[in-house]
Amino acid sequence: MSSILRKDYVVVRDDYAGAGRVSSDVKATLSSIGIPSPILRRIAVACYESEINMLIHAYGGDITLEIGDDGVIHMTFSDPGPGIPDIEKAMTPGWSTASDKAREMGFGAGMGLPNIKRVSDEFDITSSPEGTTIQLSFRVT
Amino acid sequence: MLTSRIVELLGAQPVFIGNEASLGTEITAVFATDLMSDALAMIQDSPETTLLLTGLCNPQVLRTADMLDLHTIVFVRGKNPVNNLTELADEMNLNLYSTCLTMYEACGVLYSAGIQGIER
Ligand SMILES: Nc1ncnc2c1ncn2[C@@H]1O[C@H](COP(=O)(O)OP(=O)(O)OP(=O)(O)O)[C@@H](O)[C@H]1O
Ligand SMILES: [Mg+2]
Numbered sequence: 001m002s003s004i005l006r007k008d009y010v011v012v013r014d015d016y017a018g019a020g021r022v023s024s025d026v027k028a029t030l031s032s033i034g035i036p037s038p039i040l041r042r043i044a045v046a047c048y049e050s051e052i053n054m055l056i057h058a059y060g061g062d063i064t065l066e067i068g069d070d071g072v073i074h075m076t077f078s079d080p081g082p083g084i085p086d087i088e089k090a091m092t093p094g095w096s097t098a099s100d101k102a103r104e105m106g107f108g109a110g111m112g113l114p115n116i117k118r119v120s121d122e123f124d125i126t127s128s129p130e131g132t133t134i135q136l137s138f139r140v141t
Numbered sequence: 142m143l144t145s146r147i148v149e150l151l152g153a154q155p156v157f158i159g160n161e162a163s164l165g166t167e168i169t170a171v172f173a174t175d176l177m178s179d180a181l182a183m184i185q186d187s188p189e190t191t192l193l194l195t196g197l198c199n200p201q202v203l204r205t206a207d208m209l210d211l212h213t214i215v216f217v218r219g220k221n222p223v224n225n226l227t228e229l230a231d232e233m234n235l236n237l238y239s240t241c242l243t244m245y246e247a248c249g250v251l252y253s254a255g256i257q258g259i260e261r
Pocket of ligand 2: 178
């Protein structure tokens with residue numbers, strides 16, 4: 001597969017004021033190339049939850065948006081740590097270690113990861129103390 | 142129910158109107174929460190006819206509405222967003238209102254008036 005569009009973003013550590021900027025740009029980018037609303041909304045929701053997680057649970061990180069010539073939209077979120085000790089627990093709805101700061105922002109319900117998995121067509125997560133990587137794909141056609 | 146009627150029922154004041162076009166659309170469901178992940182997980186369909194009622198007043202609420210394609214947010218307990226939010230609302234074409242009612246009262250008023258929760 002070769003890609004017909006690729007965009008790379010950086011989520012700056014502790015940049016709470018910028019929270020969600022990447023997701024807004026991803027949504028605008030995909031909207032401008034005509035990705036239909038229901039799919040666009042699923043991608044936006046997954047991207048936003050992942051971006052917020054990188055900010056509130058990790059030390060920032062990198063986000064990549066890539067559209068393949070096979071019509072599949074791929075998103076990768078990788079952060080440099082501290083990692084998720086127990087992924088199964090983290091995937092359980094309602095389980096959260098969110099800080100007061102995160103809760104003030106409206107996060108910490110423990111719903112993010114299960115929701116990201118639910119809205120994506122493919123979901124893969126790996127984690128170690130060196131970092132967490134989430135790979136998502138969405139079929140457009 | 143038209144947004145104008147909802148605003149009247151809640152005694153709400155407009156804070157910023159960034160989406161004139163949506164003022165004439167019917168609102169058929171309300172989702173009330175202070176947890177943005179709950180909104181992101183629960184609101185899946187018909188965003189154009191769903192209104193978000195919240196006690197939280199920060200940029201994340203607007204981002205959440207933007208991701209979900211919602212166009213109207215009502216802040217309860219008289220919360221009035223500061224300037225930086227109206228800038229964001231302008232960018233995102235959102236309508237913001239503020240009511241002095243508490244979350245409980247606002248929900249009660251709208252529910253009694255016949256507005257349903259979101260479809261599940
Ligand atoms: N990128 C990450 N790095 C480290 N830990 C993470 C990361 N993402 C999630 N976690 C851990 O997994 C838990 C569950 O994440 P999830 O997104 O489901 O819920 P939350 O972020 O706590 O709350 P919500 O997403 O509902 O606002 C988090 O509380 C945190 O402990
Ligand atoms: Mg989360």
